[in-house]
Amino acid sequence: MKKIRIETSRPYDAVIGENVLENAGTYMRESGISAQKAFIVSDDTVLSLYGLKVKKALESAGYKAYTLAFEHGEKHKTLATAEKILSTLCAAEITRGDVLVALGGGVAGDVCGFCAAIYLRGVPFVQIPTTLLAAVDSSVGGKTGVDLPQGKNLVGAFHQPSLVLCDTDVLRDLPSPLYAEGMAEVVKYGMIRDEAFFYKLAAREVSVEDIVLTSVKIKADIVKNDEFDRGERMLLNFGHTFGHAVEKASGFTLSHGESVAIGMCIAADYAEKTGVCAGVLKPLAEVLSSYGLPTENPFEKAELFNAMTGDKKRFGDDINLILPAKIGRAEIVKTPLEIFRERFFAL
Ligand code: GLY
Secondary structure, three states: OEEEEEOOOOOEEEEEEOOOHHHHHHHHHHOOOOOOEEEEEEEHHHHHHHHHHHHHHHHHOOOEEEEEEEOOOHHHOOHHHHHHHHHHHHHOOOOOOOEEEEEEOHHHHHHHHHHHHHHHHOOOEEEEEOOHHHHHHHOOOOEEEEEEOOEEEEEEEEOOOOEEEEEHHHHHOOOHHHHHHHHHHHHHHHHHHOHHHHHHHHOOOOOHHHHHHHHHHHHHHHHHHOOOOOOHHHHHHOOHHHHHHHHHHOOOOOOHHHHHHHHHHHHHHHHHHOOOOOOOHHHHHHHHHHOOOOOOOOOOHHHHHHHHHOOOOEEOOEEEEEEEEEOOEEEEEEEEHHHHHHHHHOO
């Protein structure tokens, strides 16, 4: 078992290793979570797989444990789901001295974290990610929120968890498409920060533990410098501005990870053709394909452009593009929208 300290305005640990689920209550007590009640929020699929195990682990550490499951899937990451959770918290008389536990993938983490941010103006919560994507990205760093019909993550709050518990046994058991989805974010870390890690991934020389540890360390380092996403943290959006457009254009039939994989390739192609870098797209596409991820954009540029320019990362008449300078380093390139349009359509 390894621990990584996440240095934010309210520092906490990410615990990564085997048998973490069955010891979740002990880790929570050790980290100083002295609550009486622990309220587990999950989706129906994850709750049926791991709910009982986690509930027992919390009860054996002296917590009175409750569970609530919402229907799985991004389409349930809504204000309506949050409202149901909030009402159930009221009914169970959860107070600020209690703790919520987000058990699941990115949707459970985001929606439970959002409820923790706003219920009674803020209660503590623990993240227990059960997908690779949630383990390496969404469970760390305190971004919480829900979607609106107009777009993803349009409502939310920064609210750091008190603890992240990542069980690598759970990640090893993931079905391959779910694992591949997380690998898109993992490759992203290599691309933006760590050339050696990128080539280890390409050579398949990294264990699941090392994949999570290295990714979380990179994310922790970036979040420490820019918790509230005003500068450096935008690097984590590499592949995401294009990727969100791809995801939307696919009518959400492509997963987030698949869309980010395509988005990173579009960004690399754009960067190469506009002279920001050279020789990046080929190794990037090769490593993504080797993990079963798509690399070709099947959509019209106009469709992507329209989706992108409605993206929340756009500031005024400029768009913040995250472009690779080389393997292992990315840059934030603020570009006037008109110039971006010209260059993007010329690709
Ligand atoms: N998922 C990107 C971030 O946490 O900033």
